[in-house]
Structure formats: C-alpha cells, structure tokens
Amino acid sequence: MIIAFDDTDSRNTGMCTTYLGALLFEELQQYGKITNEPLLIRLNPTIPYKTRGNAAVALQIETERPEEVISHVIERVEDFAQFQDENTNPGVVFIHAGQVESCREELANFFLETVRQVITIDRAKEIISRNKLEARGYKNGRGLIGALAASGAALAEKWDYTYELLAYRQPENWGTLRRVDDESVWKADNATYPETWDNVDMSNNLVVCVPHSVDPVLYGIRGKNKAAIRETADTIEGENTERTLLYRTNQGTDMHLIPASFIEDLQDLHSYTIQLKVTSIPHTIEGGHTFFQSTDERGNTIDCAAFEPTKNFRELVRKLIPEDIVVLSGSVKEGTFNIEKLEIKKLETKSELVNPTCSSCGKKMKSAGKNQGYRCRNCKTTASELEMVEIPRELEIGIYEVPPCARRHLSMPLIRRDKDGYIHPSR
Ligand SMILES: [Zn+2]
Structure with a gap:
C-alpha cells in the first residue's frame, strides 16, 4: 500500500513533513517492508498559502497488516502535526494494494498537475471519494492535495528525479543555532561537485545546504549520485545527527x-x-x-x-x-x-555616437563649435557628423x-544539463 501525507509542518514551530517521513520510514518496518525509495515531492512553488517548502512525502509498504499501518500513521500525524498554526492543514492518503492499478493513471496525472497548476481542495476530495480512497484531511484539508500528489508520484511510471539526503538534529538541539563546520562543507562540496550541488554558493560565499529555519533539518545534500551524496554527508562535520533519510525527489527537475x-x-x-x-x-x-x-x-x-x-x-x-x-x-x-x-x-549590436576619428593622426576630433561640425586640432581635418561605433x-x-x-527546490541546476560550454552554471 501507499502512504502519503502533506502539510504537517509549520513555518513557526519547526515541525517538518520530511521528518515525520523519516520517523515513519523506520517505525512502519515493524508491519512489513518499505518497497520504494521514500519520495519527497515539491508542489507548485508559487502557491501563496504553502508552508515552508510545499513538500509532501510518500512511502510504499508491502504489508499483511494494513489496518495497523493506517492507525499507526494517523496516530503519528496527530502527534506531530502543528494544528495550532493556521496555515497547517494536514492530509493523509492511503492507497491499498488492490486499488493501485485502478487509480494509477489518474493520480500520476494529478501529480504533474499539482506541480504546475493551482488545484482546489474540493478537487482532491472528489478524487478521493470517487476512488474510495482511505484518507484523513484535518482542518480545511488542504494537505490532501499534496498527499494525493505524492501518491501519484509513487504510482507514476516515469519522471525525472534527483535525490536529497536529509540529516535531522537531535531533538534537544531543535531551535538552537546549528553547529556545522563550514570548512568541512566546502571540502565536501569540492570533492563531490557536480555529482552533488547546492551545498555552497561560491559567488556569494555562502554555505547553502544548512537551513536557518527552526525545523529539525541539520543539512540537506542534493544530487543524482547516491554514493557521492553519502560521501558529502560523511565529510561534513558538526553536531551529532539523530537520523538521516535519503529521499528520491522531483527537486532539481524543472518539472514546474x-x-x-x-x-x-x-x-x-x-x-x-x-x-x-x-x-x-x-x-x-x-x-x-x-x-x-x-x-x-x-x-x-x-x-x-x-x-x-x-x-x-x-x-x-x-x-x-x-x-x-x-x-x-x-x-x-x-x-x-x-x-x-x-x-x-x-x-543586439550595441553602438553609440562618438566624436569622429581623424583620418590622419587617428585621434578623436573635437567639436568646432555649435553647428560647426568636428575638427582635429593638429591636422585641421574636419568632419560634419558624429561617428557610430560598436560597443562590446x-x-x-x-x-x-x-x-x-x-x-527554487524544483529548478534544475544547469550543471545537470550537457556540459558543452553553452551553459553557464552558477555554483
Ligand atoms: Zn589629426
């Protein structure tokens, strides 16, 4: 079955949907086997009411005990979701093994739509009820949109993807200043770029893989090559992490x-x-x-x-x-x-009008007075009009x-394109 959820996080209090994903990835293994690479799905980045990054998570599990999985997930969502934040409207969707084929096509299309379009909550609710999906929407239920989209990503046959490894802080450190050795990040980046990207920003001299928000993420390493991502994480020095999870994601794909x-x-x-x-x-x-x-x-x-x-x-x-x-x-x-x-x-060719050049000595002529044209002081040559010259x-x-x-999370870094000199990547 597929388990997908969205919008459990809060801009203010520091919960994070991906952290709940990491917890459930571990906890649900008591009921069976997680069969997919956990999915981290970014939705339309322009939606104004999004929480932090507009991310939803999906896990796929092979289990004989689906009802226990459902109650476990619901309990955890209710434990962790930041209901007091008015912009937090969690949603959870479950797709039983027997329902997978009948809703595959519709949800796969819905996934792409939520990345590109503006989707109403009613639309998500209609899809859920028509397909008889088990789902919980809390408060206004907006999280159902992302949860359905993440399910669609789990069902879609093929889409471009990258990875992000997220490392989470020990809970006692949440909300405090992050301790990460910047030097080690530069070193790690140097060793693995372009297999990983967006660890640092060279032109602005910044470490960018370490967030400044209140959420439990210590750092996130992005890339396409899983070994290089792990090498980067292993090279970074800093406070002890509580857990890490490698997500497959539509980040860095330009899907939007x-x-x-x-x-x-x-x-x-x-x-x-x-x-x-x-x-x-x-x-x-x-x-x-x-x-x-x-x-x-x-x-x-x-x-x-x-x-x-x-x-x-x-x-x-x-x-x-x-x-x-x-x-x-x-x-x-x-x-x-x-x-x-x-x-x-x-x-476009850029040009400007300048004083004419003297044909004898090559120097610029000077104005000979109002409406008198131009004249070289040395050679006494004259010209009537300004000269048009091309500017580089x-x-x-x-x-x-x-x-x-x-x-943006969804933007494809140019380094992922052909390396033919025609691109000018920003590192
Ligand atoms: Zn001259």
Whole structure:
C-alpha cells in the first residue's frame, strides 16, 4: 500500500513533513517492508498559502497488516502535526494494494498537475471519494492535495528525479543555532561537485545546504549520485545527527515549467519557459530589484524581474538591451515574470555616437563649435557628423541561472544539463 501525507509542518514551530517521513520510514518496518525509495515531492512553488517548502512525502509498504499501518500513521500525524498554526492543514492518503492499478493513471496525472497548476481542495476530495480512497484531511484539508500528489508520484511510471539526503538534529538541539563546520562543507562540496550541488554558493560565499529555519533539518545534500551524496554527508562535520533519510525527489527537475509561446497564455501562479524580445533598458529600484519589459511575437508586453535575493544574477540581467532575444524560465506573480533562468539567444549590436576619428593622426576630433561640425586640432581635418561605433556587449550567448542561494527546490541546476560550454552554471 501507499502512504502519503502533506502539510504537517509549520513555518513557526519547526515541525517538518520530511521528518515525520523519516520517523515513519523506520517505525512502519515493524508491519512489513518499505518497497520504494521514500519520495519527497515539491508542489507548485508559487502557491501563496504553502508552508515552508510545499513538500509532501510518500512511502510504499508491502504489508499483511494494513489496518495497523493506517492507525499507526494517523496516530503519528496527530502527534506531530502543528494544528495550532493556521496555515497547517494536514492530509493523509492511503492507497491499498488492490486499488493501485485502478487509480494509477489518474493520480500520476494529478501529480504533474499539482506541480504546475493551482488545484482546489474540493478537487482532491472528489478524487478521493470517487476512488474510495482511505484518507484523513484535518482542518480545511488542504494537505490532501499534496498527499494525493505524492501518491501519484509513487504510482507514476516515469519522471525525472534527483535525490536529497536529509540529516535531522537531535531533538534537544531543535531551535538552537546549528553547529556545522563550514570548512568541512566546502571540502565536501569540492570533492563531490557536480555529482552533488547546492551545498555552497561560491559567488556569494555562502554555505547553502544548512537551513536557518527552526525545523529539525541539520543539512540537506542534493544530487543524482547516491554514493557521492553519502560521501558529502560523511565529510561534513558538526553536531551529532539523530537520523538521516535519503529521499528520491522531483527537486532539481524543472518539472514546474510549462512551455509557452505567447504572453496572453501566461497565468498568475504558474511557471513557464517562453521566448521574448527585450524592449526596455533594465532598471533597478530601491531595494535592489531589477526590472525590464519584453514582448512576444504578437506584440504583447510583460514586466520581467530579477529580485534582490537573486544577487549577482541581477548584474547579468542589467546588461540586457532592447532587441535582445531571450528565453526566460520562471513564474508569473501579479503579472510580473520572476526569472529563474535566462537563456540569451541573440544579442543586439550595441553602438553609440562618438566624436569622429581623424583620418590622419587617428585621434578623436573635437567639436568646432555649435553647428560647426568636428575638427582635429593638429591636422585641421574636419568632419560634419558624429561617428557610430560598436560597443562590446560583455555578455555571451548561453543559458544562465540564479545562484544556489536563490534557487527554487524544483529548478534544475544547469550543471545537470550537457556540459558543452553553452551553459553557464552558477555554483
Ligand atoms: Zn589629426
């Protein structure tokens, strides 16, 4: 049977759905055998009412005692869920072995939908009742959406995935400052990158695999190669961990991005990849957010933004000029495109008018007075008009990404793509 749950955590009090997943992964083995790699599923990252990371968990167990499994899980969810937090609305879904085939296709599709679309609680409840699934939704039941999605991930035949190893702190340390030796993280990263990624952020000189939130996670190591992930975890020095669990996850896959051709197709709270033409010179407002406008083939325009947390990525964006052709990946919020990745397809030639050059001595001419043209003081040569010269762009064709410190869980790090020099990974 499949056991999936969501939204047991809280932004304020430090519970974490993945921690409950790690506990249950161990505890449920008394009833049978866990048969899948535990799943950590990230849902649509733009949903405003999400708790921390919008993550749901699914485990699959082969058991002769399904009723005991169900009561154990429900008891644990009720023990751990942070019901007092108004944004915490837990949901648990159970899919019995006999139900797996009949709901496989619908839930596999639902999984992709929850990553890309905005799903109502009623929709999740309707699927649960029509398929006669055993489920518990607490409070407004929003967690049922993620729980169903995670079940769908367990049922889906094929999807791109990566891994994250999560190490949890000893409970007595929860809420206190984390003790992790930064040097050891840099060393571990150096040894395993690019088999692991987002341990550190080089351009911003930050350790990024150690969170600052109040949850029980000490660190999370992301990658595709399980041995390299374990090596990284073994190299990191710091406080004793209570337990670790390696999750298979849709993080780092770009699963949230919907291919789009026209601005009129873009909707708020969805994420896209779309080719556009820059139409304004980027400007930066107080607070450090950088904006520019761009247009599609039909002539509609949209505001595009690189927000302050994207740090050095903004320097790149500020070098764009009108007529540049770009492919943007990111999400639309309040009508603004928040950029996660930027592919530069074509750079417009940049030129400026400068004083003409003297054909004899090669020096710049000076103005000969208002409406008098230009003149070389040494050679007395003259010219009537300014000269157009090309300015180097200081930008290269290729694809760029926000730095690790600003990366969304779902965003695929460029290092996962072909290493052909056309990509410019941010490490
Ligand atoms: Zn001259």
